[in-house]
Amino acid sequence: MSGERTGTLPLASEQHIVAARQTVRTLCQTLKLSLVDQTKMVTAASELSRNTLIHGGGGRMRWELVEAGMRQGLRLHFEDEGPGIADIAMAMTDGYTSKSGMGLGLPGSKRLVNDFMIDSAPGQGTCVSITKWK
Template sequence: MNSASSGAKTLKITSNAGVVEARQLVRALTLECRLSLVEQTKLVTAASELARNTLIHGGGGTMTAALVDERGRRGVRLAFQDTGPGIPDVDLALTDGWTSGAGMGLGLSGSKRLVDDFTLETVPGQGTTVTITMWKR
């Protein structure tokens, strides 16, 4: 996580309980950052989708969460990392409606639309890292 961050915390996402814990941590950070209710809801929703992707498609992994201060802005940054199979076609994976499983195909593309900053790094056979940030307005 680039920029100044305070109290970064990393959670393991290896079960549904890890997904729930990730949502709870994100909610707490959004309150601490004083994000609006709409911003809180968007970030928690995106985090829930990405945590579930980390568990289901990545075989489990981690979420690192922190408050960040960057260029005079304050926000919440989350990084979801797994060592799963990676994503062979990122453009396809970011297409609304495309799914590699039984879902609705809105996880990655929907999460990208919900947050201010979204980066996806993946290497087939080595894993994926998705980093998202929501900035306080």
């Protein structure tokens, strides 16, 4: 990972979720994010990786080190070709849970990061992008 600005990891098993968490922690450390911000980003990545695996049937996490002016950040994209989300507004409601949901859910993940975008439609899969800025 030394010097790389982008990368992709598969999300097809529990071991892949662990690897994604470790990669995100390392990238956060590379950016010298505070321990609190590292923990927030790793927690959000863990939740979204699990969603990709459980609800999307697996997919991938793409990461990129990004810059905007003087700011540096880490952007993660969680992508799948699963069934998609029929009602994004409902899925973004606090307290909403799917039949197997026990995690933070999408709104909890959104609160942990600076930027959050979701793109999904029934039968089209889902892409959730999150960014944490230093």
